[in-house]
Amino acid sequence: MTRSTETVRERLIGGWELVSFTGKTPSGRVFHPMGEHAGGLLLYTDNGLVGVNLTEVDRSRPDPDTRIGLQDDATLGPLARTYMAYSGTFTVDETARVVTHNFDLCFDPALVGTLQERHVAFPDPHHLELSVPDFALDNFSSTVSLLWHRV
Template sequence: MIRERLLGAWKLVTFEAWTADGRQYSPMGRAGQGYIVYSPDGHVSVSLSRGDRQADDAGRPIHRLDDAGAAALARSYTAYAGPFEVDEERAVARHHFELSLDPTMIGTLQERHVRFPADDLLELSVKPGASGLDTSTVLWRRA
């Protein structure tokens, strides 16, 4: 069963995406970091970050930065959480966005196509046209 195999914490390996015209890019850079956690009670939490994020020269926390400094940090990080369910027949995890760094995603339902290329690897992919997102594939290793 897919749902049982998803449960637990997974650490980011790679995150690749493709625009409608076929241009490939890495949304979190080549050194991206992140976790996805699927809980037994049916919740998912995702945090993704560029690996090259830096504090400002004074080492101030984000809430003490001006808008430009905070915006730069926000663009290098994304997170969301909410309930999830699995469509076993279609091999799809359905993420209900209740919280998100991007408020346009709150209240949406996002489908992630699920594949397990190895016992300790999880591949989640988004197909073209899904809520305006680019096609993407995220590879995770069990944490």
């Protein structure tokens, strides 16, 4: 089957490495929610599972030789703000070109059990763009876009 005849779901299956993670404020200002050089990995399985890890790539901590669970809260706070991970199941609305992630496990427990929609685009055969309009941030909503490269 060629890429042009595959469904959105079929094209999603596999591993994806983050290329960029950007947002746009209502005024049009571009920002980078996880820093300008964010890293990430996205996995979709054929049996309907999804796993995501996103991070700022230049994270560090003062004592890398001490197990993270033994670090103090002052050290862990900045690390927590620069990392996001979740896993669960996914479904695809082929007509709307929307993938919905069901958060079964999540770094942020408030998101467990929620359904999160991502608008799907394939700019070319090797890239996937997932966008989230009306993504809630502090005092405003924005559109965020994650560009992924197939691995």
